Amino acid sequence: xxGRDVGMVGLATVWVVWATGAEVxxxxxxxxxxxxxxxxVGATYLLAGLIALRRRPSNRLGWLMVTVAFVWYIGNYGNTxxxxxxxxxxxxxxxxxxxxxxLFFAYPSGRLQTRAEQxxxxxxxxxxxxxxxxxxxxxxxxxxxxACVQGGLALFPSAVTxxxxxxxxxxxxxxxxxxxxxxxALKHRRASAVERRALLPLWIGGALLVAxxxxxxxxxxxxxxGRAEYTLVQLENLARMAVPLCFIWALLxxxxxxxxxxxxxxxxSGPIPTGGLRDAMSDVLRDPNLRLWLPVxxxxxxxxxxxxxxxxxxxxxGISRIDRAGRTxxxxxxxxxxxxxxxxxxxxxxxxxxxxxxxHAELRTRLEEVRASRARIVExxxxxxxxxxxxxxxxxxxxLLAVSFRLRAAQRQTEAADSVRSDLAEAEDELRGAIExxxxxxxxxxxxxxxxxxxxxxxxxxADRAPMPVRITSTLDGRLPPPIEAAAYFxxxxxxxxxxxxxxTPVDVTVDVCxxxxxxxVRDNGPGGADRxxxxxxxxxxxxxxxxxxxxxxxxxxxAGTTLTAEFPCE
Amino acid sequence: MDDHAGFRRAARAALTDEGYDVVGEAATGAEALGTxxxxxxxxxxxxxxxxxxxxxxxxEQLVHPGRHVxxxxxxxxxxxxxxxxxxxxxxxxxxxxxxxxxIEGVLNGRIK
Numbered sequence: 001x002x003g004r005d006v007g008m009v010g011l012a013t014v015w016v017v018w019a020t021g022a023e024v025x026x027x028x029x030x031x032x033x034x035x036x037x038x039x040x041v042g043a044t045y046l047l048a049g050l051i052a053l054r055r056r057p058s059n060r061l062g063w064l065m066v067t068v069a070f071v072w073y074i075g076n077y078g079n080t081x082x083x084x085x086x087x088x089x090x091x092x093x094x095x096x097x098x099x100x101x102x103l104f105f106a107y108p109s110g111r112l113q114t115r116a117e118q119x120x121x122x123x124x125x126x127x128x129x130x131x132x133x134x135x136x137x138x139x140x141x142x143x144x145x146x147a148c149v150q151g152g153l154a155l156f157p158s159a160v161t162x163x164x165x166x167x168x169x170x171x172x173x174x175x176x177x178x179x180x181x182x183x184x185a186l187k188h189r190r191a192s193a194v195e196r197r198a199l200l201p202l203w204i205g206g207a208l209l210v211a212x213x214x215x216x217x218x219x220x221x222x223x224x225x226g227r228a229e230y231t232l233v234q235l236e237n238l239a240r241m242a243v244p245l246c247f248i249w250a251l252l253x254x255x256x257x258x259x260x261x262x263x264x265x266x267x268x269s270g271p272i273p274t275g276g277l278r279d280a281m282s283d284v285l286r287d288p289n290l291r292l293w294l295p296v297x298x299x300x301x302x303x304x305x306x307x308x309x310x311x312x313x314x315x316x317x318g319i320s321r322i323d324r325a326g327r328t329x330x331x332x333x334x335x336x337x338x339x340x341x342x343x344x345x346x347x348x349x350x351x352x353x354x355x356x357x358x359x360h361a362e363l364r365t366r367l368e369e370v371r372a373s374r375a376r377i378v379e380x381x382x383x384x385x386x387x388x389x390x391x392x393x394x395x396x397x398x399x400l401l402a403v404s405f406r407l408r409a410a411q412r413q414t415e416a417a418d419s420v421r422s423d424l425a426e427a428e429d430e431l432r433g434a435i436e437x438x439x440x441x442x443x444x445x446x447x448x449x450x451x452x453x454x455x456x457x458x459x460x461x462x463a464d465r466a467p468m469p470v471r472i473t474s475t476l477d478g479r480l481p482p483p484i485e486a487a488a489y490f491x492x493x494x495x496x497x498x499x500x501x502x503x504x505t506p507v508d509v510t511v512d513v514c515x516x517x518x519x520x521x522v523r524d525n526g527p528g529g530a531d532r533x534x535x536x537x538x539x540x541x542x543x544x545x546x547x548x549x550x551x552x553x554x555x556x557x558x559x560a561g562t563t564l565t566a567e568f569p570c571e
Numbered sequence: 572m573d574d575h576a577g578f579r580r581a582a583r584a585a586l587t588d589e590g591y592d593v594v595g596e597a598a599t600g601a602e603a604l605g606t607x608x609x610x611x612x613x614x615x616x617x618x619x620x621x622x623x624x625x626x627x628x629x630x631e632q633l634v635h636p637g638r639h640v641x642x643x644x645x646x647x648x649x650x651x652x653x654x655x656x657x658x659x660x661x662x663x664x665x666x667x668x669x670x671x672x673x674i675e676g677v678l679n680g681r682i683k
Contacts, residue, residue, distance in 0.1 A: 397645045408670075409581075461650065
């Protein structure tokens with residue numbers, strides 16, 4: 001047993017003596033009251049307060065509830081015939097109600113969250129103290145009742161002051177609960193989903209309390225006299241138990257929730273889809289907005305591998321790390337009201353799955369990086385091809401054309417010998433051949449029509465130059481992203497080159513754009529037998545297609561023609 | 572109109588030999604517009620690929636009654652399929668085929 005435990009036992013012992021004494025003197029005074037319920041109210045506060053002090057020592061609710069458990073009985077001692085005790089009961093009997101109001105607003109964090117709540121609670125406590133002290137000092141029953149005996153000390157008896165204080169109290173008895181209700185509604189609106197769930201029983205208790213005040217104010221009179229007032233007192237007692245009962249219930253539920261962690265282990269024993277881990281933790285922690293991030297080299301990602309800006313992970317309320325063996329497995333952003341021990345339990349239960357998810361996420365991130373890198377390489381290659389084509393066109397080709405013109409002019413020189421003219425004509429023919437080859441080379445590197453006019457005209461141009469008939473059927477309308485157009489063009493170009501080389505039969509080209517996908521087919525009726533593994537052209541083509549998130553298949557059974565099929569995303 | 576000076580010189584010499592009166596040259600689209608307005612030629616040989624603007628765009632601005640714009644390029648006509656069908660120029664000649672006869676052919680509507 002720790003020192004704190006000993007202190008708590010001592011505190012409980014003192015309370016038992018204090019509370020029992022309060023009930024005994026009340027019975028002796030012959031006041032009609034349900035002493036069992038009265039005792040139970042205080043006991044509930046004490047129990048909840050002690051549990052709170054033990055489980056959550058930093059939370060002020062524990063001390064507040066213990067204080068209520070003691071203050072609750074001050075009024076009972078007012079039922080004695082000792083004037084000082086009567087005055088003390090009158091002066092401080094109302095303080096317990098103030099503390100209950102304080103608890104309502106401080107639940108569950110133990111702190112009053114807004115300035116309005118602080119002002120309201122301070123005003124409530126102050127008024128109850130002022131009212132109690134002034135009544136204790138000025139109320140003398142003998143002023144209006146000749147047969148009465150002096151109750152309290154009544155050092156400054158004044159019936160007028162008592163009447164005024166009661167008048168103000170009657171107004172505040174309506175105004176303060178109304179204001180309190182509004183503030184509590186604001187507290188509820190401000191609360192997170194988890195906090196709202198915790199606040200629900202308080203709404204019931206608060207409603208009961210406000211209702212009892214309202215009926216009390218309406219009936220008036222001396223509480224404890226008559227059946228209606230008696231019922232009212234019991235109603236108030238029950239309502240005042242709402243906070244400690246809520247607290248105990250929250251602890252019970254926390255234990256139940258931790259029991260749910262066992263289900264989590266079972267749930268995560270099978271295959272976990274992407275996002276499944278977050279969903280499972282969200283269910284167990286009852287936080288639909290929970291976010292889960294996993295550490296990977298160079299940053300943080302979600303389960304799908306998408307990068308998360310570092311600023312979202314700034315440590316603070318509602319951000320918790322899940323560690324194992326000194327290594328952070330994950331960070332979750334959650335409702336700040338969730339019990340840290342429940343998070344730890346869920347973290348421990350999911351550690352292995354989190355580690356797996358982290359590895360998967362890292363793998364996905366790496367794959368995404370590779371994919372992006374490959375796409376960048378293809379884009380850079382295309383840009384380079386365009387530059388080379390332009391350089392050939394603007395440079396060498398123009399110079400050769402100029403030479404060709406000069407040769408042609410030289411042939412027209414009448415004074416030149418026939419043999420020279422013949423040589424010049426031959427040179428010009430060779431030059432024209434070179435220009436043609438250079439032009440074909442440039443076009444093969446990157447056709448300008450593809451950049452300028454798009455895939456449709458570029459395919460038509462390919463078909464026109466093909467040595468065999470090419471039939472194009474296309475649903476293409478408008479332009480596609482440049483990398484897709486380039487990949488599609490080179491698929492058809494390669495298909496036609498191969499068909500010309502090995503098949504020599506008519507070729508069907510179909511371009512089908514539908515639902516954000518572009519499907520391309522190049523089919524010949526040649527001998528078939530093409531193998532992507534054996535040809536670097538087809539292998540390179542497949543790489544190019546896959547670099548833009550597409551795929552390429554080759555069906556080329558021997559003797560049954562060849563079909564190249566490529567599919568791309570085209571949005 | 573062509574941005575390659577060597578080609579302009581060779582073409583001018585070849586066409587002059589064939590009896591044409593080459594009244595001016597320009598290396599850019601902007602220069603071409605000014606030169607044509609100033610010299611009012613009957614025929615403009617306009618390179619498709621100018622450094623500052625597309626020859627197709629310049630052609631639309633140069634078209635005028637009594638003036639014939641002929642597009643030229645070292646690339647084949649098949650590289651400009653759609654744009655050649657939409658242009659206001661009277662025709663297209665591949666640079667390697669550029670001769671007086673080819674120009675006459677285009678002007679006579681034989682090649683378009």
